[in-house]
Amino acid sequence: MPTLSSSSDYRKKRIAVLISGNGSNLQAIIDHQQQHAELYEIAIVISNRPQAFGLKRAADAHIEQKVIDHTEFDSREAFDAELQKLIDSHQIDLVVLAGFMRILTQDFTRHYLGRMLNIHPSLLPKYTGLNTHTRAIEAGDKEHGLSIHFVTPELDGGPVILQAKLEIGADDSADSLAEKVHRLEHLAYPQVVQWFVEDRLSLKDNHAWLDQNCLQTPVEFNADI
Ligand SMILES: Nc1nc2c(c(=O)[nH]1)N[C@@H](CN(C=O)c1ccc(C(=O)N[C@@H](CCC(=O)O)C(=O)O)cc1)CN2
Numbered sequence: 001m002p003t004l005s006s007s008s009d010y011r012k013k014r015i016a017v018l019i020s021g022n023g024s025n026l027q028a029i030i031d032h033q034q035q036h037a038e039l040y041e042i043a044i045v046i047s048n049r050p051q052a053f054g055l056k057r058a059a060d061a062h063i064e065q066k067v068i069d070h071t072e073f074d075s076r077e078a079f080d081a082e083l084q085k086l087i088d089s090h091q092i093d094l095v096v097l098a099g100f101m102r103i104l105t106q107d108f109t110r111h112y113l114g115r116m117l118n119i120h121p122s123l124l125p126k127y128t129g130l131n132t133h134t135r136a137i138e139a140g141d142k143e144h145g146l147s148i149h150f151v152t153p154e155l156d157g158g159p160v161i162l163q164a165k166l167e168i169g170a171d172d173s174a175d176s177l178a179e180k181v182h183r184l185e186h187l188a189y190p191q192v193v194q195w196f197v198e199d200r201l202s203l204k205d206n207h208a209w210l211d212q213n214c215l216q217t218p219v220e221f222n223a224d225i
């Protein structure tokens, strides 16, 4: 429980969860929040895809949900600007990317630097990007897993907070491996969210890292959306 200097100082943390698909990580966080309602609330769930099943998960949990469809915007910057406007209208303390499948612009990631998390299905820095399970199997790796990290302009390059590992079985397929990783994700992500809302997690010690990696080395993105 966070320490209180006075009862008026404490405000329950508010998080936004961004999704693009099934939302099983969102569900794990919903289930965790319902057991820790004194710590935080999920103020909004946002999807860039209208058909994301995670939207139903949010509705069933009586959480506000909204679609901002990236295909309706002329540029990545315009999409991100709309996303930021919606998030900032909800007094959000933490942005949680949970299977959110859009590369975010430099301005957007800098705006939320130190208060935006992502979960990635590999042992970073191995296999940034997509199709990580297939790549690990094809490389003949014996172990795989997940990484939870702060989001920075560099895709999947932010400071890693937690990693969880598992063995790749000889008969594992990309689907069976994804299932194993999902089970670990659903344990790990709520724990990291709890550390953040309890003020036990910050980028404060990484100023040098931030100066070197974020504020001086702009990362160019493919402007096509
Ligand atoms: N600037 C950053 N943006 C995002 C980060 C990040 O660390 N920095 N994390 C990703 C999450 N992610 C992997 O964990 C990821 C998501 C999406 C893509 C990608 O190639 N997206 C394509 C579209 C793919 C699709 O729509 O199916 C794209 O945006 O053009 C790579 C990695 C979230 N964003």
Ligand SMILES: NCC(=O)N[C@@H]1O[C@H](COP(=O)([O-])[O-])[C@@H](O)[C@H]1O
Binding pocket: 019, 020, 021, 022, 023, 024, 025, 026, 054, 098, 099, 100, 101, 119, 120, 121, 129, 130, 181, 182, 185
């Ligand atoms: N590059 C981002 C990425 O691949 N994220 C991965 O998408 C899945 C979303 O599942 P979910 O929608 O069931 O939470 C998760 O396995 C997550 O690690």
